[in-house]
Amino acid sequence: MEHRQMAIYLLALILGMSLGSEPGFRAAAALALWPALASLLFITFLQIPLLRLKAAITDFRFLGSMMLGEALLVPLLVAALLKLLPAEPGLRLGVALVLLAPCTDWFVSFSLLGRGDSTRALASTPLRLLLQIVSVPLWLALLVPGELAWIELGRLAPAVLLIAVPLVLAVILEQMPKALRENLREGTRRLMVPLLAAVIVFVAGAQPLSLGELAGWLPSLLGVFAAYLILAAFLARLLAALFRLPPAQGRTLAYGFGTRNSFVVLPIALVLPEPLSIAAMVIVLQALVELLGMLVYLAALVRLFPDRNEIRVRTT
Numbered sequence: 001m002e003h004r005q006m007a008i009y010l011l012a013l014i015l016g017m018s019l020g021s022e023p024g025f026r027a028a029a030a031l032a033l034w035p036a037l038a039s040l041l042f043i044t045f046l047q048i049p050l051l052r053l054k055a056a057i058t059d060f061r062f063l064g065s066m067m068l069g070e071a072l073l074v075p076l077l078v079a080a081l082l083k084l085l086p087a088e089p090g091l092r093l094g095v096a097l098v099l100l101a102p103c104t105d106w107f108v109s110f111s112l113l114g115r116g117d118s119t120r121a122l123a124s125t126p127l128r129l130l131l132q133i134v135s136v137p138l139w140l141a142l143l144v145p146g147e148l149a150w151i152e153l154g155r156l157a158p159a160v161l162l163i164a165v166p167l168v169l170a171v172i173l174e175q176m177p178k179a180l181r182e183n184l185r186e187g188t189r190r191l192m193v194p195l196l197a198a199v200i201v202f203v204a205g206a207q208p209l210s211l212g213e214l215a216g217w218l219p220s221l222l223g224v225f226a227a228y229l230i231l232a233a234f235l236a237r238l239l240a241a242l243f244r245l246p247p248a249q250g251r252t253l254a255y256g257f258g259t260r261n262s263f264v265v266l267p268i269a270l271v272l273p274e275p276l277s278i279a280a281m282v283i284v285l286q287a288l289v290e291l292l293g294m295l296v297y298l299a300a301l302v303r304l305f306p307d308r309n310e311i312r313v314r315t316t
Contacts, residue, residue: 029203029206046170074100086217092287100132101132102131105192110259255297
């Protein structure tokens with residue numbers, strides 16, 4: 001199933017948007033979405049070594065390059081890309097929300113698949129989660145202050161709880177004996193693809209938005225998301241050269257900058273008022289573009305970050 005993720009998620013999006021024209025399904029999808037999303041977040045947090053902060057801060061060159069990129073350079077890149085979007089508040093807020101939030105799950109998986117340094121990727125995930133909690137609200141206030149003016153803080157309480165409760169449960173389960181914890185992680189990891197597909201169906205079905213309305217913004221959105229993936233890879237190349245990182249760590253930076261935490265910021269988008277409600281669909285679309293982009297990364301980053309030792313092994 002993991003090898004067919006892209007096809008599964010695309011079918012889920014089409015199915016949800018098709019069924020969303022039926023008021024009965026739209027109401028049912030809105031109710032089913034929250035428990036499905038809570039389950040997905042819990043499984044996502046469960047895969048993260050949340051208590052390994054010490055391991056994450058031992059390599060100052062790698063960590064420094066990643067934090068500089070995620071805390072400053074990526075947000076500046078997002079600020080530039082926002083200027084390419086139409087003046088549609090929900091569109092701009094959705095793009096800002098998703099592109100500002102560092103990923104904590106696909107980042108590790110693709111670092112492993114793409115010959116990155118998966119050990120450092122795994123060790124840094126707690127800090128990446130902490131970083132988005134601190135930096136995303138600050139950058140949103142700087143980049144999209146007009147859009148934030150639409151939001152009443154009281155509306156965000158359900159979204160905060162939806163994120164906080166699975167996170168706390170995952171931290172508690174981190175205290176389990178290692179063997180039990182690893183078995184639980186391995187068992188629940190298999191549920192991520194079907195759960196994510198269900199969330200996509202429910203998000204697309206719950207949104208009062210037709211395919212025709214979304215199509216009008218597709219060129220701008222796809223262009224921004226594609227440009228982000230390309231520029232994120234070259235940003236990682238620049239920082240890897242600046243900090244003199246080995247190729248595997250440079251690739252890990254690229255996977256870190258390229259992947260975003262779409263389904264952690266999704267609960268926030270789901271409680272936005274009507275003028276901003278398209279933000280949820282924008283976030284789902286970004287996740288699909290990102291997944292396709294990661295397949296391109298797997299082939300491209302080996303060339304962008306060449307390793308002489310790997311080349312020597314292949315030619316002997």
